[in-house]
Amino acid sequence: MGIRTKFNLALFFVFLLGFAVTGAVSYQLLQRNARAEVVRHAELMMEAALAIRGYTVNQVRPHLEERLAVAFLPQSVPAYAATETLNEIRKKHPDYSYKEATLNPTNLRDRATDWEADLVSVFRNANAATKEIIGERETPTGHSLYIARPIRVSDPACLACHSVPAAAPETMLKLYGSANGFGWKLNEVVGAQVVSVPMSLPVENAQRAFTTFMASLLAVFVFAFVVLNLMLSWMIIQPIRRMSQAADKVSTGDFAIEEFAEAGKDEISILGASFNRMRRSLQKAMQMIDA
Template sequence: MLKNFKLSRKFNILLLSIFLGAVLLSGIAFSAILNRNAEKEVTAKANLLLQTMLSVRQYTQTEVNPQLAPRLETEKEFLPQTVPGYSARQVMEDIRKNPQYTDFFYKEATLNPTNLRDKTDPFEEGLVNQFRNDSNLKELTGYRSSPAGDLFYIARPITIKKETCLRCHSTPEAAPKSQLATYGSNNGFGWKLNEIVGAQVISVPASGIIDNARKATLLFMGIVVAAFALAMLVINWLLKQTVVRPLNRMAKVANEVSMGDMDANFEQTSKDEIGNLAEAFNRMKTSLVMAMNMLGRGE
């Protein structure tokens, strides 16, 4: 099929094929790089926030709980400030009051919590069960959908490692009376040492960062397409000026010579391959004239 096309069209088809392949490969590579960077950015945010919550828990465990624990037996109402998970959740809720962090979430999702606001939803329950089924599994990451858009989450198991934790969660009889008065005796009991009872789940919005990566990819592709379109116009103009037009002129002169017009000359305006071709045609015309003259003289 290409045999029937003119030189410029053949060249454009070849150039367009190369361009489409280059755009496709560069687009895939650029998109992969941007998506990887976006995921790194989301992961860094989630890890920073998770580390903050862990620090709050540690502070509550070592500084606040020892001061308030004796009051649990005398107070009529339970003091949730003694619970590390409660402190971390409250700090997170305070952070979420800032409009920039409205869609950031932290939860110590528990299968059988004392406070029902920490009860696992079906998705979180699946995470906890994965940790319970594989004791070597220390972290899970991924994306989940929400009304606010896609969220990137990091989940880590909550394991009962200290005997002191069982004081409030072994049996109702061992629990502080203030706890029973506040939360009752139906939830948050039966925990065992070294048992995985829940998961710390931090979720940060990912849709915005991913959308920005997609927009950057489209912008990059648009710039590449525009640059190549301009390059094709310039190359086509140069091709016509330096190759196509000189060849067309030589074809016209050759046609005139073939009709007997020996005064027509092949213009040699350059010293490149086109110029060499014109010079060769001129020599051929000269040889043809000499041959015809010799035939005319009968030699």
């Protein structure tokens, strides 16, 4: 097995190991970054919902107090305002969703589904320090990430509409009836704010970046492989081959060969200089014998 073959085998195994390790690390990193990007989108959507809630309470509801005495306006309810506003986003981005999933809601569209009810149960059974749950699930439109935060009855004013039907505004009862949305208690977790964001696009982008990176890495290896082989041939294999041929001629008494260049200070140049001295010494010795 020649030097070139040994060198190429060693280079191939080193590259194969590096390619595998780099691929595994970069894949995990890109997937983690993709998930972090989705989490940021979900958190931004959640913060938007909270901002809409706050705006409704502080800026909208005070201007509707007089009308609320005559007719119940769902637009004055923070949860309704946040849901309706973010539903506008769903018209262009149906994979994005926001829901105030409640176990016993006034508006039945907010009733928690089975998996949302499980999240509410986690918040109800966990301690108050559990402020958020982040998870992933399969949906009809693909893989999605969700962020859930508990809806806790922390304001006694909420009980004016949700304690017992007798305490609720008549205008609200006319609109929603008295069968749902009651029995809430102070500091009780009654639901969860749930934001769902699709993961398909960021994951596809991460996969595309991974494929591009690995293809580029392979191209760099092929280029390096060719360059290193050319350098190996020019700097090592060809000089050694010439020395081998020269040694064969000297061994048969043929000293009519050119000396090797001694200008460099690398190992091949030193070997060439040593060979030149050996050839001259042998030539002188043969001349002395012939004399």
